[in-house]
Amino acid sequence: MKLNALAVFTVLYLLVLYAPIALLPLFAFNSGTIIAFPLQGFTLEWFAALLNTPALHEATLNSLIIAISTAVFSTILGLFAARAATRYGFPGKGGIVGFIMLPLVLPEVIVAISLLIVLMQLGLNSGTWSIIAGHTLICTPFAIAILQGSFSNMDKSLEEAAIDLGETPWSTFRLITLPLVSPGIIASLLICFTISLDEFIIAFFLSGNEPTLPVYLWGQLRFPARLPVVMALGTILVLLSVALLIIAETFRRRGLKRVGLKDTGGFL
Amino acid sequence: MSQTSTRTPIVTLTGVQKYYGDYHALRGITANIGQGEFFSLLGPSGCGKTTLLRAIAGFEDISEGQILLDGKDMEGVAPNRRPTNMVFQSYAIFPHMSVAENVGFGLRKSSMSVAEKRAAVGQALEMVGLGKFGTRAAHALSGGQRQRVALARALILKPKVLLLDEPLSALDKKMREVMQVELIKLQREVGITFILVTHDQEEALVMSDRIAVMFEGEIAQLDDPETLYRRPKSRRVAEFIGMMNFLPATVKGEAGGRVGVEVQGLGPAELEAAQCPSGAKPGTAEIGVRPESLTLLYDGQTAEGGREASGTVREVVYYGDMTYYDILLDGTPAPVRVSMRNMPGRKVLDFGARARLAWDPRAMVLFS
Numbered sequence: 312m313k314l315n316a317l318a319v320f321t322v323l324y325l326l327v328l329y330a331p332i333a334l335l336p337l338f339a340f341n342s343g344t345i346i347a348f349p350l351q352g353f354t355l356e357w358f359a360a361l362l363n364t365p366a367l368h369e370a371t372l373n374s375l376i377i378a379i380s381t382a383v384f385s386t387i388l389g390l391f392a393a394r395a396a397t398r399y400g401f402p403g404k405g406g407i408v409g410f411i412m413l414p415l416v417l418p419e420v421i422v423a424i425s426l427l428i429v430l431m432q433l434g435l436n437s438g439t440w441s442i443i444a445g446h447t448l449i450c451t452p453f454a455i456a457i458l459q460g461s462f463s464n465m466d467k468s469l470e471e472a473a474i475d476l477g478e479t480p481w482s483t484f485r486l487i488t489l490p491l492v493s494p495g496i497i498a499s500l501l502i503c504f505t506i507s508l509d510e511f512i513i514a515f516f517l518s519g520n521e522p523t524l525p526v527y528l529w530g531q532l533r534f535p536a537r538l539p540v541v542m543a544l545g546t547i548l549v550l551l552s553v554a555l556l557i558i559a560e561t562f563r564r565r566g567l568k569r570v571g572l573k574d575t576g577g578f579l
Numbered sequence: 580m581s582q583t584s585t586r587t588p589i590v591t592l593t594g595v596q597k598y599y600g601d602y603h604a605l606r607g608i609t610a611n612i613g614q615g616e617f618f619s620l621l622g623p624s625g626c627g628k629t630t631l632l633r634a635i636a637g638f639e640d641i642s643e644g645q646i647l648l649d650g651k652d653m654e655g656v657a658p659n660r661r662p663t664n665m666v667f668q669s670y671a672i673f674p675h676m677s678v679a680e681n682v683g684f685g686l687r688k689s690s691m692s693v694a695e696k697r698a699a700v701g702q703a704l705e706m707v708g709l710g711k712f713g714t715r716a717a718h719a720l721s722g723g724q725r726q727r728v729a730l731a732r733a734l735i736l737k738p739k740v741l742l743l744d745e746p747l748s749a750l751d752k753k754m755r756e757v758m759q760v761e762l763i764k765l766q767r768e769v770g771i772t773f774i775l776v777t778h779d780q781e782e783a784l785v786m787s788d789r790i791a792v793m794f795e796g797e798i799a800q801l802d803d804p805e806t807l808y809r810r811p812k813s814r815r816v817a818e819f820i821g822m823m824n825f826l827p828a829t830v831k832g833e834a835g836g837r838v839g840v841e842v843q844g845l846g847p848a849e850l851e852a853a854q855c856p857s858g859a860k861p862g863t864a865e866i867g868v869r870p871e872s873l874t875l876l877y878d879g880q881t882a883e884g885g886r887e888a889s890g891t892v893r894e895v896v897y898y899g900d901m902t903y904y905d906i907l908l909d910g911t912p913a914p915v916r917v918s919m920r921n922m923p924g925r926k927v928l929d930f931g932a933r934a935r936l937a938w939d940p941r942a943m944v945l946f947s
Contacts, residue, residue, distance in 0.1 A: 471638055472671035476685035476736065477659045490675050 332549060339542040346538050357543035367544070370527035374508055377439060377523060381446040381507035386499045388447070389454025390492075396455070397462040408455075415452040422448060423516035430517070437517040445513040450503040457502065457563070461495030494562045501559035505552050524548070586613025588647075589739055589772050590635060595644035597630055597796075604630045606796040607644070612740075612774060617766050619775045619783040622793035623819070628776045631793075632742050635774065637661045649739050664733035665742040668749070670725045672717045672732075678704070679713035681728055685736040703731040706765070723754045730762075734769060743775045747782060759785050780820045784808065792816050808869075812856040814946045817867050824873070824915040828866040830859050830947065840945060842866045844908030844915070845888045848940035855945040864947040870903065870918040872942030875934055877925065882937030890914075892932045902927050906934050 339358070343351035361367060395401075396408050414422060426445050430437050469491070473483040489496075511525040518526050528544060531537045590612035597605035605627045612618045620628035633639040635646060637658035646653045648662055664685070673681050683700040691699065704710055707727035712720075720728065726746060733741055746762075747755045763786055766773045777783050783790045784804040791801045800812045811817035814825065831839035831847075838850045838859040848866075850859075876882060893914045894905035902921055905914040917936065919925060928934055 466669050466671055468667040468669050468671040469673060471658070472665070472667055472673075472732075473684070474657075474659050475636060475638075475663075475665045476732070477688055479659060487673060 335542050335549060336546045338539060339546045341539065344536060344539060346542070357539040360540045361543055361547075364540075367524075367527060370522050370524050373439060373518075373521050374524040377442050377446060377514075378504045378507040380443045381450050382500045382504040384443070384447045385450035385454040385503040386458075386496055388451045389458045389499055390496065392451070392455050393458035393462050394488075397459055398467065411455060412452045414449045415456075417449075419449065419510070419512040423513040426513065427516050437519045439521055441517045442514050442523065445517055446503075446507040446510055449510070449513070450506050453502055453506060454499040457499045458492060458495045460563075461492040465491050494565055498559040498563040501555050501562070505555045505559075509548070509552060586616055588612065589614045589616075589649055590774070591645075591647035591650075592631075592635075593645040593647075595631065595634065595646060596642045597627070597634060597639065598642045604796050605634070605641070608796075608798060610791060610798060610801060612772060613788075615770050615772055617763070617773045617775070617786055617788045619777060619787040619790045620793060621777055621780060621783040621790050621819075623778060626793040627796040628778075628793050629744060630796075632665075632744055632774060632776045635740070636663050636665050636742050662739035663742055664736055664738040664740075665744065666726075666729045666733050666746045668745045670729040670746075670749075672720070672725050672728055674718045676717055677713065678709065678715045678717055678720070678728055681717055682713075682731045682735055684732060699735060703735045706734070706768070707731045708761075722750050723758065726750065726758060730765065734765075734771070737769075738771060740772045740774060743773060745776055745778070747777075748779070755782070762786060784820070792819060794819075809942075810853065810856065810944060811867070814865065814867065817944065817946070822870050822916060823867045824870065825946075826866045826868065826911065826915065828864050828945070830861045830864050830945070832861050833859055838945065840864070840866065840943075842943075844890070844911035845938050846886065848886075848943060850940060850943060850945055854941075854943060855947070857945075857947050859945060860947055862947070864945055867944040867946060868915075868938065868942055870916040872939060873915060873917045874937045875904070875917060875919050875925075875928070876937050880937075882935075883939075886938050886940070888936045888938060890934055890936065892928050892930055892934050895928065895930055897921075897927060904928060904934070906936065908936070 337350070338346050340353055340355070341350045342354035342356065392408070392411055396404070422445060426441065426448075427437065430441055435441070465488070469487050470483050473487045474480065478486065509525060510523075511529065514523040514526050515529065522530065524544075528541055531541050588611040590610075592608050592610045592612075595605050595608040596603075608627075608631060620631060622628045630639055634641050635648070635653075637653065637656060637660075641654075653661060673684065676684070679697075679700050682703050683696055686696045686699060689696070700713065701710070704713055707730050709724060709727050709731065712724065712728075717725075717728065726749075729746070743762075747758050750758060759782060762773070775783070775786065784807075787804055789801065789803050790807055791798045792807065793799065794815060800807060800816045802810075807816070808820055811820060811823075817823045826845065827843045829841045831841060833839070836852055838852070838855055840848050840850060840859075842848055845866075852859075874882075876887065881887070888908050890906045890908040890911075892904055893907050894903075896903040900921060902919050904917045904919070906917055907914040921927070
């Protein structure tokens with residue numbers, strides 16, 4: 312009986328969590344222009360409409376540029392921070408690492424407003440690069456969290472052994488460290504990419520006249536006739552996010568397997 | 580070949596000190612380690628033995644003193660430029676490489692041709708008994724095999740000194756004993772100086788030419804295994820190396836180079852000066868005696884020179900080949916441990932039985 316109650320709870324929980332998202336594809340393929348039951352008929356019209364919207368294409372391009380840059384910058388910063396945090400002890404380490412990880416729990420709206428104020432004070436125009444900076448700020452903690460796992464799974468004496476066998480610190484990093492943390496690097500790139508791609512608040516505050524995809528989507532909500540198109544776009548974004556997360560996790564697990572370690576966490 | 584080696588020194592440590600902030604990890608280590616010697620650093624955890632090994636390898640800078648390797652001062656010389664190679668406690672086998680790639684890693688920068696490198700790797704694997712394992716993935720190896728790969732990888736560069744950091748501690752007891760013998764054979768074969776760090780006194784006794792026993796960053800005693808076992812210089816060393824009984828005693832005085840002692844529970848004994856490493860001031864002291872130097876007497880047997888004592892069996896521990904007894908000697912507060920080899924005609928005594936013991940003053944050490 313107890314087990315059944317738990318099973319019912321689990322199913323209800325998942326339903327509440329995913330039913331709204333399941334509505335996206337439902338209405339994306341519905342031929343009616345009003346988002347309401349009963350469904351009218353099947354159509355690909357809204358997806359076709361996506362192809363004929365230049366503003367959307369610009370927004371997509373912006374988003375991709377921002378997401379890719381963010382993924383690269385966050386992962387590089389994360390790589391350095393994670394190695395330092397797992398390999399060295401230095402005064403104030405706990406506090407420093409804590410401050411670096413803080414954006415993970417800091418309300419994004421605060422980050423966004425602060426960045427906007429700084430930009431205005433400096434007399435700079437907001438735009439793509441400022442969104443990249445903001446996204447890097449919130450993505451770096453994720454990169455560190457993932458890469459810290461990779462580094463702490465890696466025996467410290469592996470690097471020492473390579474140096475002992477005649478390699479320089481740099482060639483050791485290239486031959487030993489990088490290959491062994493590369494699954495973590497790939498996972499970090501993909502997860503930072505996904506976070507940046509979906510992020511709305513910072514992008515909304517800083518995008519100026521170059522909207523990103525989520526900002527563009529939000530703008531479209533003002534026109535009821537565009538709602539089904541938004542649904543179609545939403546469907547694509549959801550599928551893309553899930554796919555990226557699965558790929559990231561696959562790489563992380565494959566990395567563990569390759570060095571013969573047991574799984575100890577991760578996002579999935 | 581005891582405290583000072585007759586071999587040409589290959590490692591010379593002079594007044595080596597290491598501080599970690601306020602913590603004084605090495606407090607003036609001075610020792611010569613000879614060419615081709617199997618040298619062990621033995622001590623409990625935190626005694627500085629691993630720090631010293633890592634300082635020789637170049638992974639730790641020393642705060643004071645000097646480390647000479649093959650006559651050259653190693654100050655400021657990076658680990659990759661030192662004539663040493665190391666076998667790490669975790670073996671540090673590169674998990675993303677094959678066995679052959681691991682073993683050949685150190686040859687990456689050598690001027691050998693590909694064929695020569697392959698031959699060298701094959702030879703190194705053959706040497707450690709892994710001839711057919713070259714293509715195996717490194718993470719698919721057992722503990723003992725990883726150990727051998729680590730050895731082959733470190734020896735392929737023909738270092739002047741091979742450093743081994745607790746290399747057997749990750750193996751089970753059987754495998755450890757096998758590898759102990761193999762390590763000795765290997766060391767004899769290659770003639771390279773081995774410096775072994777271990778907390779296992781038995782391992783050190785079995786394998787080493789000389790052992791430095793370390794406590795709190797200092798060498799407490801540096802001797803060959805037999806001297807270390809038979810003539811420990813301090814009670815602490817005696818307790819760390821094997822098992823030793825300590826009996827209260829009174830030093831009577833010295834006459835003709837011999838020290839007269841009255842040992843509680845045993846009787847009067849005369850010791851040579853060599854048996855009194857910390858001097859022989861008249862007054863209370865302690866006598867150390869190993870369990871195997873006390874012998875149970877069976878019916879009809881008598882002790883040489885009447886050196887006999889009696890007591891009651893307080894504990895019997897049967898090991899198959901040996902039996903350990905705790906015997907409370909008459910007139911003493913604490914029991915002594917006695918070990919007897921089990922042989923035909925030697926029946927195992929029962930708990931509570933009366934026992935007679937023979938003892939030998941030559942097997943005693945005086946600690947004052």
